[in-house]
Amino acid sequence: METKQMLTRMSNTVRFLAVDMVERANSGHPGAAMGLSDIATVLGLHLKHNPKNPHWLNRDRLVFSGGHVSAMIYALLYLWGYDITLEDLKNFRQFGSKTPGHPEYGEVPGIEVTTGPLGQGVANAVGFAMASKYAKKLLNSETAKIIDHKVYCFCGDGDLEEGISYEACSLAGHNRLDNLVLIYDSNEITIEGSTEISLSENIKQRFEAQGWKVFRIDGHNFNEIDLVLSEIKAEQTKPCLIIAKTIIAKGAATMEGDPHTHGAPLGEEEVKKSKEKAGFDPNEHFYVPEDVLLRFRCAVEQGELQERKWNKLLSEAPLVEQNEALKALQNPDFSKIQWPAFEEGGMVATRDSNHKILNAIARALPGFVGGSADLAPSNKTYLENMGDYPDGKNFHFGIREHAMGAVCNAISLYGLFRPFSATFFVFSDYLKPAVRLAALMKLKQHFIWTHDSIGVGEDGPTHQPIEHLSQFRALPNLYVFRPADASENVACWKKALELDAPSAFILSRQKLKTLKNGADFGSAEKGGYMIKKRENATVTILATGSEVMLCLQAGCHLEAKGVMANIVSIPCMEIFNEQDDHYKNSVIDPKTKVLAVEAASGLEWYRYADAVLGMKSFGASGDASELFKHFGFTIEQVQKEVYLLLNKSYEEKDIGECRL
Numbered sequence: 334m335e336t337k338q339m340l341t342r343m344s345n346t347v348r349f350l351a352v353d354m355v356e357r358a359n360s361g362h363p364g365a366a367m368g369l370s371d372i373a374t375v376l377g378l379h380l381k382h383n384p385k386n387p388h389w390l391n392r393d394r395l396v397f398s399g400g401h402v403s404a405m406i407y408a409l410l411y412l413w414g415y416d417i418t419l420e421d422l423k424n425f426r427q428f429g430s431k432t433p434g435h436p437e438y439g440e441v442p443g444i445e446v447t448t449g450p451l452g453q454g455v456a457n458a459v460g461f462a463m464a465s466k467y468a469k470k471l472l473n474s475e476t477a478k479i480i481d482h483k484v485y486c487f488c489g490d491g492d493l494e495e496g497i498s499y500e501a502c503s504l505a506g507h508n509r510l511d512n513l514v515l516i517y518d519s520n521e522i523t524i525e526g527s528t529e530i531s532l533s534e535n536i537k538q539r540f541e542a543q544g545w546k547v548f549r550i551d552g553h554n555f556n557e558i559d560l561v562l563s564e565i566k567a568e569q570t571k572p573c574l575i576i577a578k579t580i581i582a583k584g585a586a587t588m589e590g591d592p593h594t595h596g597a598p599l600g601e602e603e604v605k606k607s608k609e610k611a612g613f614d615p616n617e618h619f620y621v622p623e624d625v626l627l628r629f630r631c632a633v634e635q636g637e638l639q640e641r642k643w644n645k646l647l648s649e650a651p652l653v654e655q656n657e658a659l660k661a662l663q664n665p666d667f668s669k670i671q672w673p674a675f676e677e678g679g680m681v682a683t684r685d686s687n688h689k690i691l692n693a694i695a696r697a698l699p700g701f702v703g704g705s706a707d708l709a710p711s712n713k714t715y716l717e718n719m720g721d722y723p724d725g726k727n728f729h730f731g732i733r734e735h736a737m738g739a740v741c742n743a744i745s746l747y748g749l750f751r752p753f754s755a756t757f758f759v760f761s762d763y764l765k766p767a768v769r770l771a772a773l774m775k776l777k778q779h780f781i782w783t784h785d786s787i788g789v790g791e792d793g794p795t796h797q798p799i800e801h802l803s804q805f806r807a808l809p810n811l812y813v814f815r816p817a818d819a820s821e822n823v824a825c826w827k828k829a830l831e832l833d834a835p836s837a838f839i840l841s842r843q844k845l846k847t848l849k850n851g852a853d854f855g856s857a858e859k860g861g862y863m864i865k866k867r868e869n870a871t872v873t874i875l876a877t878g879s880e881v882m883l884c885l886q887a888g889c890h891l892e893a894k895g896v897m898a899n900i901v902s903i904p905c906m907e908i909f910n911e912q913d914d915h916y917k918n919s920v921i922d923p924k925t926k927v928l929a930v931e932a933a934s935g936l937e938w939y940r941y942a943d944a945v946l947g948m949k950s951f952g953a954s955g956d957a958s959e960l961f962k963h964f965g966f967t968i969e970q971v972q973k974e975v976y977l978l979l980n981k982s983y984e985e986k987d988i989g990e991c992r993l
Contacts, residue, residue, distance in 0.1 A: 334378065339628065340555045344374040345611045346625045347412065348584050351404035352607070353618050354425035354432070356598045361426060361434065364581040364594030365489060366405035368520050368552070372577055373409055373487075375558040376516070377629070379566060381482055383636030384414040387442040390748055391482050391643050392636075394445050394461045398454025398488040398498075399518070400435035401596070407432045407441070412621070412629035415443040419619055438746070438774045446746055447774050450766050452495030455515065456736045458486035459501040460743025462513035462572070466723050467702070468749055471662070472655055477646060479655060482512070483566070489518045490528050493536065497766075500736035505572045506544025507731075508723065513572040514565055515545075518552065520581040526592050540574045552577030586610050662700045662749040667830055669697040675819035680844040683878070684783040686819030687840050688713035690826050691753070691781075695719055695726055702744070703753030703779070704728030706737050712755040712783045728752075734760050738767025738780070745776040751830075758782035758798040758839055759789075761805070771835040772810040779829060780837040785815065786932040786952075787964060788843045788879060793954030802933040805837055812907045815839040817864075817881035818847045824857035825904050841879050843957050848882075856920075860908030863920050865900040867892065872975050873899045873921050875929040875942060877906075880966065884930050887971035894986055896975060899925065906937065926978045932966055946974050 335343070347370040355361035382392045397406050404425060411417045417431060421441075424430035431441050438447045445461070448454035462484040472479040492498050505513055517536065521528045537547045546569065550557040558577075565573050582594035586606035599607065605615035613620065647656055673689040675681060695701045695716045704727050709715040719726040730737040737754045744752040754764075761768070761782050771778050787797045805813050812832055816822040822840075829836040848864070856862030864881065865888055872891075876884040881902045888898040901920055903909050909917070921927060921941055928946065929938035935947030946965060953960060961967065969985075976983040 334375070334555070334559045335628070337555055340374060342622060343625050343628060344370045345584065345613065346621055347374060347405060347408050349608060349611070349613060350408035350411075350422060350619060350621070352599060352604055354404040354407070354422055356601070356604055357423060357618070358426040359598055361404055361598070362401040362596050363404065363599055364522070364591075365399060365402045365518060365520070366408075367585065367594070368579040368581045368583045369402060369405060369487060369518050371553045371555065371583070372516060372518075372558055372579070373405060375555055376485065376562060377409065377413065377632065378559075379562045380485070380632075381636075381639055382413075382632065383640045384443065384633050385637060386640060387415065388748065389636075389640050389643075391480060393482045394458070394484045396445055396448065396454045396458045396461065396484070396486040397436065398448055398458070398486055398492045399451065400448040400454070402487070403432070403434060403436050406436055406444070410441060410443040412626065413443075414630045414633040415441070417441055417443075419621070423619060446743060447770055449770065450495075451489075451491040452497040453739050453766065453770060454486060455488050455492050455498040456501035456739030456767070457743040458484050458513060458515065459505045459510065459736070460740035461747060462505065462510040463508065463722070463728070463740060464744045464747035464750055465512050466508070466510060468747070470723055471699070472658055474655060477649070477652055477655060479647065479659065483514055484512055485514045485516065487516050487518060490521065490532060491523055493517065494532060497735040497739060500733035501740065502540065502545070502572075503543050504731065504733060504736055504740070506540075509544065509570065510572045511569040514575065515572070516575045516577060518579050519576050520579045522581045522590070522592050522595060524592065524595055537576060544571055545574050546571045547574045547576065549576045550578070552579035553583060584611060658699070665698045665700055665751065667698075670694055671697065672823050672827070675847050677847055679819070679847045681819040681847060682842060682844045683816050683819065683822050683840040684713045684842060686822045687781065687838060690823060692717055694826070694830075698751065700750045701753075702726045702728060702750050703741070703755070704730055705755040706730050706734045706760070707732045708756055711757070712781060714753070714755040714781060730754070734763035735767065738764030738771070741778050742767055742771050742774070742776055745771075745778045746774070751777055751779075753779040753781055755781035755783070757784045757796065758801055759784070759796050761798075761801055765804075768805070768811065768835070768837070769808060772808050775810050775834045777833065778835045780835065781840065782837060783840045784842045785839045785878060786841070787948070787960045788841055788932070788957045789952075790842070790957035790960065791954055794951040797952035798933070799948045799951055800934045802839065802931070803936050806906055806937050810834050812836040812905055813839060814905045815877040816904050817876075817878055817902050818845050820847055821857050821902065821904055828858040828905070828908065839878065843879065845879055846882050857902070857904055858908075859912055859916065860905040860910070861901060861903035861920050863899060864902045867897040867899055870897040870899040870922060870925055871979060872896065873901055873925045873927045874971070874975070875901045875903055875921070875927060875938065877903055877931055880930045880932060883966060883968065884971060887968045887975075890968055891972055891975060894972075896979070896981075898975060928971075928974055928978055930966070930971060932961070932964070944974060944978050946971065
């Protein structure tokens with residue numbers, strides 16, 4: 334290890350770069366950056382990474398769960414030699430800069446994942462570690478370790494107070510993720526003051542109870558930091574927690590330990606006095622001593638050497654089979670998928686057709702993995718004969734929806750896998766922050782949400798999603814699919830696999846009739862298509878999911894009464910929104926009145942519809958067919974809505990059975 338004098342200068346360089354960034358922006362969080370700079374400096378000497386190739390597969394992953402410490406993150410990346418300049422640091426938190434207020438994946442090389450809400454990064458780190466452990470099973474041999482890296486994560490008191498961290502760390506302990514290291518910045522300060530006002534649990538005992546190995550260190554003692562990191566790099570059998578006792582705003586002249594340093598600049602005078610105390614020129618800003626920069630930049634040479642050794646390992650003749658496995662993971666071949674076919678007129682719930690689709694994809698793509706929040710028998714998401722994690726493709730997340738979403742975000746980012754996660758649609762509320770971040774990062778992840786409406790039936794309004802479709806359709810970059818039947822479900826999956834963005838599948842519990850073969854499922858991949866066209870139509874009825882068959886039946890009855898209605902299925906509104914006006918007008922005739930029918934709140938349909946037949950209340954407990962009737966999702970009510978839209982007087986007329 335370096336001398337204490339050099340480590341102090343290196344750490345102070347990180348510390349005051351962060352301070353200068355916050356001061357110049359007049360915005361940010363200097364306290365945690367100053368308190369963590371000693372640990373971060375020493376960790377950098379242990380980290381396996383290549384600043385010139387941030388996507389090297391076998392690099393150590395470094396996650397900052399507290400994204401507000403971004404000033405320190407950017408300072409480290411600059412010093413290590415990533416593609417970030419001193420000028421970028423000076424533009425901290427400015428519009429259009431590479432250094433936004435919280436680190437964003439894709440904006441700056443070296444940022445592994447976007448962490449905003451506290452606790453997300455802890456679960457992301459667990460996801461990276463789970464992905465790494467499974468990758469080892471697929472790629473490593475007794476003689477060649479293709480995957481042998483660690484996952485490090487910085488977190489603070491706030492991260493560990495968030496419930497997601499408990500879910501994720503419980504899962505990590507259960508799976509004995511011996512490649513995971515959580516560094517807890519225990520400064521005992523939150524925005525409101527001392528953690529004593531809201532936190533009194535024994536963190537050490539909590540983690541030990543969850544199956545972790547726990548270390549305690551002085552977070553400002555270079556020798557202790559180095560020794561614990563060296564010990565952890567040796568063989569471990571459990572995930573490791575380092576409880577690092579630190580002081581917020583360490584190095585400040587008069588404000589060490591002050592809660593106000595959490596989220597506000599120190600002020601010009603305090604900065605000058607602090608630099609002077611550390612032996613830095615108080616009038617210098619963004620100062621980096623030349624010898625300090627050279628020492629940090631050793632990361633480039635070391636990283637390139639480590640990657641060259643790894644590439645040499647891959648090139649050796651005995652690794653032909655392992656190389657082929659790696660290539661198959663990195664370059665999934667969708668053409669190998671043998672898509673299931675469904676018989677016309679059959680009755681299949683879309684959760685059941687989805688089961689066959691998932692299994693078909695998983696058999697063809699070695700990197701297609703996933704699981705459910707303890708609901709696989711109900712979600713129909715179990716991958717048959719493909720084993721359980723860590724030896725197989727079925728990940729058992731337990732009843733941990735929030736952690737599951739964030740874990741799968743990291744599995745997607747790992748670079749080898751295409752994950753799915755599943756729960757009931759109403760419980761998507763529990764993983765909404767993770768879904769939002771998946772959309773923000775445009776991750777290739779698939780959310781599967783079954784039991785999609787009042788069709789849940791007897792479980793009642795607590796389990797019947799009403800507002801959820803509207804909520805997720807409002808989320809940018811998320812593609813929400815609600816297929817009308819088994820065959821349309823196949824078309825939706827074909828499209829979803831092509832997207833550079835996350836997708837959500839909203840699937841029925843109840844059985845749905847498979848649409849007749851004349852349906853144009855090629856157009857289904859455009860998000861919406863005409864499923865039944867009638868000459869001289871005066872109305873267009875839009876629907877999704879289980880309501881499509883209802884509208885087809887209603888259209889048949891309307892035709893018998895002399896009212897011509899086009900029926901449109903829109904399995905994915907987001908994709909349909911992206912089509913040009915010519916295509917949209919070919920599907921929704923602008924000369925017709927438009928009615929949308931969906932067993933949900935349906936506010937977003939007014940973008941296209943003149944009227945909406947949707948839910949105006951919560952659901953109820955009862956048989957699904959009884960509930961659809963009670964809430965107006967009937968052939969008769971659809972007809973009444975059409976007549977009202979056309980300013981016609983509705984008259985009941987028995988036309989007998991309408992065959993479809």
